[in-house]
Amino acid sequence: MPAPTPFGSRLQLARKMAGLSYQGLADKLGGLVTKQALHKYEQGSMHPDSEKLIALANALDVTVNFFFRQDPVQVELENVEFRKQVKLPAKERDAILSRITDEMGRYLEAERLIGVSKKFVNPLPKDEVTHPEEAEELAELVRKRWKLGVDAIPSVYETLEQQAIKVMECHASSTFDGLNARVDDHMVIVMNDEKEVVRKRFTAAHELGHALLNIPEGLDHKTKEQICHRFAGAFLFPREQFMERVGPKRARFMLDELIEWKQRWGMSFKAIIRRSYDLGIINEATYKRALINYNVAGYSKGEPEDYRIPERTARFEQLVLSGLSQDILSLNQAADLLNMKMGVFRKKYSAVVGGPAGVVAPGGAGGRGPLAPGGTPAEPGTGRGARLWSSPTPTCSST
Numbered sequence: 001m002p003a004p005t006p007f008g009s010r011l012q013l014a015r016k017m018a019g020l021s022y023q024g025l026a027d028k029l030g031g032l033v034t035k036q037a038l039h040k041y042e043q044g045s046m047h048p049d050s051e052k053l054i055a056l057a058n059a060l061d062v063t064v065n066f067f068f069r070q071d072p073v074q075v076e077l078e079n080v081e082f083r084k085q086v087k088l089p090a091k092e093r094d095a096i097l098s099r100i101t102d103e104m105g106r107y108l109e110a111e112r113l114i115g116v117s118k119k120f121v122n123p124l125p126k127d128e129v130t131h132p133e134e135a136e137e138l139a140e141l142v143r144k145r146w147k148l149g150v151d152a153i154p155s156v157y158e159t160l161e162q163q164a165i166k167v168m169e170c171h172a173s174s175t176f177d178g179l180n181a182r183v184d185d186h187m188v189i190v191m192n193d194e195k196e197v198v199r200k201r202f203t204a205a206h207e208l209g210h211a212l213l214n215i216p217e218g219l220d221h222k223t224k225e226q227i228c229h230r231f232a233g234a235f236l237f238p239r240e241q242f243m244e245r246v247g248p249k250r251a252r253f254m255l256d257e258l259i260e261w262k263q264r265w266g267m268s269f270k271a272i273i274r275r276s277y278d279l280g281i282i283n284e285a286t287y288k289r290a291l292i293n294y295n296v297a298g299y300s301k302g303e304p305e306d307y308r309i310p311e312r313t314a315r316f317e318q319l320v321l322s323g324l325s326q327d328i329l330s331l332n333q334a335a336d337l338l339n340m341k342m343g344v345f346r347k348k349y350s351a352v353v354g355g356p357a358g359v360v361a362p363g364g365a366g367g368r369g370p371l372a373p374g375g376t377p378a379e380p381g382t383g384r385g386a387r388l389w390s391s392p393t394p395t396c397s398s399t
């Protein structure tokens with residue numbers, strides 16, 4: 001059997017990103033290509049003509065360029081840890097991993113081309129963490145070392161991006177909350193883009209726990225999760241502030257209070273109730289009763305109110321745009337790195353593409369100031385940007 005060609009492996013990556021089997025893709029192509037032919041394309045024993053190539057790109061929602069892009073940066077995800085390992089179907093897990101691999105490849109390529117490489121540094125000591133209580137203090141230490149103060153964190157994504165953690169969002173079913181993975185020295189944290197803001201914040205903080213804490217591999221899954229939940233709670237709403245507002249003892253929660261804390265600290269009712277139990281503010285009986293009331297009120301299907309500041313990733317997009325504004329990247333390269341068709345790219349960034357010399361403001365990206373013109377490559381900030389990809393088919397986006 002011939003070895004897979006670069007085209008073959010790119011086709012396979014695109015197919016997996018779409019979560020399609022050979023048959024599924026053949027069906028989507030409406031009989032234009034058989035599943036046997038698809039198999040041969042991927043194996044490298046046959047090549048599609050241009051008509052089929054375009055049909056493949058459309059069916060898989062990638063550009064034709066995608067198939068011919070080399071993977072200049074080898075991406076292999078290590079230590080991948082999913083928040084919900086049990087319920088996530090293997091096919092969707094594969095699709096998510098493929099999309100992250102693709103996006104991470106483009107992200108690292110953009111950093112390489114633009115010459116930006118801020119390394120992720122773990123601020124915590126290497127001591128093993130085996131009990132949830134230890135995570136409480138370590139979360140406080142992270143806040144201290146990252147100079148986050150003791151107040152609510154306006155955007156968790158932005159905070160992580162400032163620490164050189166690659167933050168991505170992935171369109172996935174509700175069984176997927178998030179994951180963290182390593183690529184060489186890089187740390188990647190991925191969230192489901194469908195979740196409400198408080199959920200994304202908690203998942204991001206939970207995954208941060210996995211990324212930073214030295215939890216022994218042999219520890220049981222449940223304890224590992226409890227440790228990272230505790231870390232997330234303490235990271236989002238530190239103990240002292242929590243005790244001041246919620247504690248020290250209580251027998252019930254009023255809805256108005258829960259709403260106020262949720263909007264102020266960006267944490268769900270459920271996480272606040274759990275944190276009250278963890279910190280000894282409510283006893284086990286009150287905790288159980290609160291959970292029953294929570295379910296009876298229908299909150300497990302959706303809580304009222306959400307945190308008002310949206311969580312959006314911005315760094316990758318800004319990195320590419322800064323490369324474009326400094327003429328380090330061509331239009332084609334920029335569109336390709338963001339996995340956008342040229343027409344879509346031009347439309348979205350009309351001001352960048354067609355703006356007067358010296359004035360660079362991303363059109364349609366909403367409310368971002370000018371990017372640093374000229375000089376040394378700028379490390380892009382992490383302001384909030386509009387979503388780049390809003391395709392109905394599964395795509396992984398870093399917007």
Ligand SMILES: [Zn+2]
Nearest residue numbers: 082083225228
């Ligand atoms: Zn976890």
